[in-house]
Amino acid sequence: MSARKIVLTSGKGGVGKTTTTANLGATLAKRGHRVILIDADIGLRNLDLVLGLEKRIVFDLVEVAEGRCQLRQALIRDKRFESLAVLPAAQTREKDAITPEQFSAIVDRAAEQADYVLIDSPAGIETGFRNAVAGASEAIVVTTPEVSSIRDADRVVGKIAAEGKPIRLIVNRLRPDMVRSGDMLSVEDVCDVLSIELLGIVPDDEEVIDTTNRGEPVVLSDTNRLRGIYEKIARRLEGELVPFTSFDGQGFLGRLLDALKAG
């Protein structure tokens, strides 16, 4: 059976694509799947840092594309999970150092030896984004509940939908207290605008900053609640029906968003 090839993208930067890729990848590996993560952010790689593997990089994505090494030589095994590996991006090259065809070919080769290939897309909608999407057969769009992030996500959803690839949504960094006070958009608001299937809701958590800096994905922590949340996302991805925790709140921001949608 061939692997699922999933791109994680967002349009807007800094919404948590890389953190989500690392945590979802670790969770899937923990659940017994063989997982390969590909950092498509050539020139601004970070997935290696988030996983604490930056010192182990020998070869990178572009070197594989150029045939200067084998895929297996470039893959870095995770320190904690035998079945998790990362293909790092090149740091001193440009995004156009690789073509969509080369990228897709590498993803396909990775898919032969994995159950899940997760592609961490760069921000924006330029060449790097197009490469990352080209290699995938499905997409996870990550957004935060902010007007600017949703607008960018909407643009990206349009581009991926045009290629006929299924898209699911992770709403990241939700602050339920702010939703309740009407200062943040609710998950319902976000889903209304984007009209794509919801895969997960991840609350904002201070500990993520620290765990990311230390290169230890937060799902490795026994005490953090995000561990269970990513577990649910992984199960939904596997096809299981898992109920969502819901938060209420509608107000000024929902209306503003409606106005934007109409405009």
Added chain:
Amino acid sequence: MHQVESIQSTPEASAAPAKLGRAIVLTSGKGGVGKTTTTANLGTALARRGSSVVLIDADVGLRNLDIVLGLESRITHHLLDVLEDRVTLDDALIADKHSENLFLLAAAQSREKDEVETPKMQALVASLRERFDYVLIDCPAGIELGFKNAVAGAEEAIVVCTPEVSAVRDVDRVVGLLGNRFRPQLVINRLRPQLVKKGKMLSVEDVNAILRLPLLGVIADEPEIIVTTNRGEPLALRKENATGAAYHAIAARLAGDDVPPPMPPAAKPTLFERIGSLVGRKRS
């Protein structure tokens, strides 16, 4: 020697326009660190000091500066309309709602970044410098074509960085790409003093031990920023707010005023410390 130089520079000086504003690009490499929010707030603060300011949203295809300023309904023309000579600059400049002397040149939303021609972008920024004291260019995330075009017309750079290892690494890369031009200055954004105190976040010193850039300002992370951004009312409109005031300090420093060096925002006492001080226990 001195005389020769001054003679040579005379024709240039007479040909130059009376006013030549500063063209500054706000960039970061990593997305979501607050470039757009910083651009809107710094622009607002500069305009409130009496300078004339134009903000250019260089994020073609993923514009957001209009939202942060609350001007999304007022866009009639955009950057590419100007670059492709369909409208004049005056037709495309959108006057800000809140601050006089502040204007926005919006990005095109349904176009692509590779449709911007670098020489035209440079020419546009050059002509804006003749009309405005400050031209602030809000750069897209990444280091692709959108970044290159945003940087092309600028003379100076402000790099925005959050106290996170990944952001610091990306900024370091961008500083390298900027090279020796631009004299980059640093704004550290979204600092959480409480986390720094607990050793769970990089401090201002930690960040700048790596980047080694002149520090223009430090902005605290606070939910109020999300609220004001969503509402399209930059926090710099409220000088009484600590973060609003921090943006005004950045504006003053940028303008060359003699203001005290940036201080990291103070950590609010924790509940435990507050209770401690209430019962008269001395804080260690």
